[in-house]
Amino acid sequence: MSPVGKILKKCLGDMSFNTGGGTINWYPGHMAAATRAINARLKLADLVIEVRDSRIPLSSANQDLQPRLSTKRRVIALNKKDLANPNIMHLLELVELKLKEKIAKEPTLLVMVVGVPNVGKSALINCIHQIASSRFPAQEKKKRAKVGPLPGVTQDIAGFKIAQRPSIYVLDTPGVLVPSISDIETGLKLALAGSVKDSVVGEERIAQYLLAVLNTRQTPLHWRNVHNNTLKEPQNETDDKRDYNIKDLLPKRRALPVASNVHYVEGIAKEVQCALYSTLSEFKGDLQDEDELEILIEKQFEALQKALKISNRANEARMMVSKKFLTLFRAGKLGPFILDDVPIVTAKS
Numbered sequence: 445m446s447p448v449g450k451i452l453k454k455c456l457g458d459m460s461f462n463t464g465g466g467t468i469n470w471y472p473g474h475m476a477a478a479t480r481a482i483n484a485r486l487k488l489a490d491l492v493i494e495v496r497d498s499r500i501p502l503s504s505a506n507q508d509l510q511p512r513l514s515t516k517r518r519v520i521a522l523n524k525k526d527l528a529n530p531n532i533m534h535l536l537e538l539v540e541l542k543l544k545e546k547i548a549k550e551p552t553l554l555v556m557v558v559g560v561p562n563v564g565k566s567a568l569i570n571c572i573h574q575i576a577s578s579r580f581p582a583q584e585k586k587k588r589a590k591v592g593p594l595p596g597v598t599q600d601i602a603g604f605k606i607a608q609r610p611s612i613y614v615l616d617t618p619g620v621l622v623p624s625i626s627d628i629e630t631g632l633k634l635a636l637a638g639s640v641k642d643s644v645v646g647e648e649r650i651a652q653y654l655l656a657v658l659n660t661r662q663t664p665l666h667w668r669n670v671h672n673n674t675l676k677e678p679q680n681e682t683d684d685k686r687d688y689n690i691k692d693l694l695p696k697r698r699a700l701p702v703a704s705n706v707h708y709v710e711g712i713a714k715e716v717q718c719a720l721y722s723t724l725s726e727f728k729g730d731l732q733d734e735d736e737l738e739i740l741i742e743k744q745f746e747a748l749q750k751a752l753k754i755s756n757r758a759n760e761a762r763m764m765v766s767k768k769f770l771t772l773f774r775a776g777k778l779g780p781f782i783l784d785d786v787p788i789v790t791a792k793s
Contacts, residue, residue, distance in 0.1 A: 448656045448660050479620045481601055482509070485601065489516060489556035491517045491519065491554075492519070492555075492557075493521055493557045493568075494518055494519070494559060495563045496521070496523065496563060497639070500784050501522055502784040502786065503637075504559070506558070506622060508623075521568065552613070554613050555614045556617065557615065558620075561621065563619065566616055569604060572614070601615055601618070602616045632653045642767075648762060650770060651745075654770070655741045655745075659737060664724040665721065667721045668721060709777065710777070713778060716778065719747035719751040720748075722747065724740070727740050745765060
């Protein structure tokens with residue numbers, strides 16, 4: 445068992461992801477109904493776009509749907525990048541290629557978008573809408589799919605027409621997970637990526653898992669330059685007095701980010717990176733030993749509390765540290781990460 449697995453077993457006890465019982469009951473009723481509805485409509489779809497989180501390309505695959513999906517024309521889209529980048533145009537071209545024969549024979553096409561919660565299915569559909577409107581003009585006004593930063597925004601299957609000639613419809617489906625996940629680490633990866641609500645698992649547990657992963661991979665040691673450059677920068681005393689609101693990291697509609705807020709958040713991220721670098725570089729223990737790794741994580745929580753400027757007198761200080769730390773990670777302020785152990789494939793000559 446890996447060090448991360450050992451510390452999970454020790455610190456998280458018998459936590460499990462099971463429906464209808466166990467330590468964590470996280471499978472809401474609407475998911476069961478949505479899974480049945482998706483299976484019923486899959487046979488009608490001409491193409492399925494399976495959206496996965498690029499940080500967990502393996503863990504974000506719904507294993508219960510894979511047997512059915514493997515029998516369909518399918519495109520696997522790795523999301524959680526800027527939805528306005530050229531990858532979306534490439535995706536649309538790939539959809540056209542997959543449906544080329546169908547387009548020539550059928551006047552109406554149905555594309556189904558599936559995936560686990562909070563991987564960006566609805567946002568992806570909206571982006572495809574914008575691009576498709578210039579290539580396949582639709583006569584009537586297009587509807588937009590609802591999007592949000594938390595899982596569970598889409599709870600019913602919704603249809604959207606994106607093209608008139610040929611008539612192309614897209615079905616946006618609710619994010620669904622399997623009823624039970626036997627591997628606790630897979631469940632925590634989904635929680636860390638935001639596919640399971642934080643309140644279900646607990647922010648402290650998720651933050652502890654993230655620290656265990658970063659330490660065993662020795663990721664903070666790569667932030668040495670950030671640490672050294674921060675020591676050289678002049679300290680601005682006014683920054684310490686500024687109120688830090690974690691909502692500064694969340695996207696706001698119809699409002700451009702204020703430059704001072706962006707710089708401040710970037711500064712907070714650097715403080716967090718420096719805190720983790722310092723604690724890991726000073727650590728003389730064995731990262732393969734779960735007891736010593738647990739001690740390191742406790743020291744890092746203390747360092748993060750200082751870096752995030754959370755008062756020792758604050759109620760639930762550890763919870764506040766966990767929430768802010770997770771928000772920085774999910775916003776990409778700590779850098780890009782792939783949490784799954786993806787096999788390396790070498791190109792054949």
